[in-house]
Amino acid sequence: MTHTPLRTEPGLRRLSDDQREDPLFIQSIDRALQVLSAFHGTDRALTLSEIARRANIDRSAAQRVVHTLRTLGYMRRDAADRGFLPGVRLLDHALDFLRLDPLVQQATPVLLELRRNAQERVDLSLFDGQRVVYAARMQSKRETFYATLVGHSVPTYCSSGGWAILAALPEAEARALVEASDRRSFTAHTLTATDTIMERVAETRQQGFSCAQEQILVGEIAIGAAVMGADGRPVGAVHLAGSLGEWEAEAFTRRFAPLVVEAARAISRY
Incomplete structure (x- = not known):
């Protein structure tokens, strides 16, 4: 059997204008998760510009979000310093989902x-x-x-x-x-x-x-x-x-x- 390494159906949700304009909806969290979702379907590290494009946000916003996520351990530089990868702390949340x-x-x-x-x-x-x-x-x-x-x-x-x-x-x-x-x-x-x-x-x-x-x-x-x-x-x-x-x-x-x-x-x- 031949296997593909890529996720076939990225888990992206299309939100309506009403959902985004809800006063309880936090835009900054949305942007952070868009940045993390930029890695869906890729098989390598991503540059800041690539993250911005995939997350559909400007490069300045992507830089701030990536910096914050790196500080918190949710993103990291790849070993060759060619871009960014998801961080190990994301596994904590996967574990929480599976065990609960x-x-x-x-x-x-x-x-x-x-x-x-x-x-x-x-x-x-x-x-x-x-x-x-x-x-x-x-x-x-x-x-x-x-x-x-x-x-x-x-x-x-x-x-x-x-x-x-x-x-x-x-x-x-x-x-x-x-x-x-x-x-x-x-x-x-x-x-x-x-x-x-x-x-x-x-x-x-x-x-x-x-x-x-x-x-x-x-x-x-x-x-x-x-x-x-x-x-x-x-x-x-x-x-x-x-x-x-x-x-x-x-x-x-x-x-x-x-x-x-x-x-x-x-x-x-x-």
């Missing part, structure tokens, strides 16, 4: 058992609109460094977990989400037409799980099942992925789909 999130806490023992039984890669993703974000990753023997990283995200419209989540949404809402996505191709097999994607979503809804082949990675097959919240809406998904070089699609689905569905149900809060 009830869903991750409840899912971890279930995922460990699934990984032990399947001996294939197991992931928990969280639903975030047009993307799903990996909050737990339990690897197989084949995985590369980038495939082990929590926080990596993939599009909802073309991932096994994404299809499972879409299948758990009302039809109109799911279609609107797909139509709002950019629907670019990652492989020659990525589904990009809305109607074709919705056919897969309908199939997923009928059988209770999704099966995606080579949608994001060449040679990968993945099964997904939605994790439901107490309000009856999907909050994430369990994924189990293998290699088409080792498995026929039918055999993979027959062997692992029941396990994935059982794990997702065990984590869900009906």
Whole structure:
């Protein structure tokens, strides 16, 4: 399987004018987070000018924000002094999220058992609109460094977990989400037409799980099942992925789909 090192769906939020003009909204915090978000999708250190451009702020404002974040330990110079990188203190916040999130806490023992039984890669993703974000990753023997990283995200419209989540949404809402996505191709097999994607979503809804082949990675097959919240809406998904070089699609689905569905149900809060 071929892996990409870049996050596929940056976690950027587009705010309305009303949201930005809210008297409780703090513009300086917004700018600081825009600066940190400048690193989404890059694979190297960024210069001050690049940070300013990516954060959509002027260079003077970027300089002040970067200086403040460096002082606080949230940014650093790279070893060759060619630019800036995120700082180690950001990991404190990632840890806080993972250890305090009830869903991750409840899912971890279930995922460990699934990984032990399947001996294939197991992931928990969280639903975030047009993307799903990996909050737990339990690897197989084949995985590369980038495939082990929590926080990596993939599009909802073309991932096994994404299809499972879409299948758990009302039809109109799911279609609107797909139509709002950019629907670019990652492989020659990525589904990009809305109607074709919705056919897969309908199939997923009928059988209770999704099966995606080579949608994001060449040679990968993945099964997904939605994790439901107490309000009856999907909050994430369990994924189990293998290699088409080792498995026929039918055999993979027959062997692992029941396990994935059982794990997702065990984590869900009906």
